[in-house]
Amino acid sequence: MATLTEAEATAYRASVRESPAQMARWCLDNLGQRVSAVGLGLADASLLRRYARGEGSPSAEREARLRLLYRVARMVAGAYDAQTARAFLRGSNPLLGDQAPLAVIAEAPLEEAGAEVIAAARVLLEG
Numbered sequence: 001m002a003t004l005t006e007a008e009a010t011a012y013r014a015s016v017r018e019s020p021a022q023m024a025r026w027c028l029d030n031l032g033q034r035v036s037a038v039g040l041g042l043a044d045a046s047l048l049r050r051y052a053r054g055e056g057s058p059s060a061e062r063e064a065r066l067r068l069l070y071r072v073a074r075m076v077a078g079a080y081d082a083q084t085a086r087a088f089l090r091g092s093n094p095l096l097g098d099q100a101p102l103a104v105i106a107e108a109p110l111e112e113a114g115a116e117v118i119a120a121a122r123v124l125l126e127g
Contacts, residue, residue, distance in 0.1 A: 006078070007074075007075050007076075007078035007079040007125060008075050008122070008125070010074065010075075010078055011070075011071045011072070011074035011075035011078055012071060012075075014070070014071070014074055015067045015068075015070050015071035015074070016067075018070070020051050020057060020058050020063055020066060021051055021052055021053070021054040023066050023067065023070040024036075024048050024049075024051040024052035024066065025052040026070060026073075026074070027039075027048070027066070027069060027070055027073065028045065028048060028049065028052055030073065030077060030082040030085065031069075031073055031082065031085065031086055031089065032086065033045035033048070033049075035086055035089060035090060035102065036048055036069070038102050038103075038106060039065070039069040039089065039102045039105050039106055040062060040065050040066060040069065040105075040106060041065070041106035041107065051066075061110065064110050065105055065106065065110065065113075068105055068110070068113060068114050068117065069089075069102075069105050071118070072085075072088075072089070072101065072105070072117050072118060072121050073085045073089060075118075075121050075125070076088050076089075076121055076124065076125070079125045088101060088121065088124055089101045089102045089105075090102060093120050095116070095119065095120040095123060096116055096117070096120055101117045101120060101121075104116055104117050105117055
């Protein structure tokens, strides 16, 4: 298991270096289709599967949300495991007004979503 600093640094580096296709594949493989789709505000994972195959590119906003979802999930999975990352993303979080991180990532303005969800993940990793 990685420390908070290692998990966060590794996740951040990966989130800026990986292509949308690579991030989509990782999310699908580690979070599952439903969690990944919900985190991007999609009704189903078909568009995400296309991204994973390198077919088409996400809009700038959807790519930013994918990078955030990927970063936070990698951060938690790096410190714990993919199961914990899924539970963190789906669960009601008191630091997010009892919303699930997935809902914040999918729906909140990006400037707020990133700071809030990353801060909530840090609290989990510090505990």
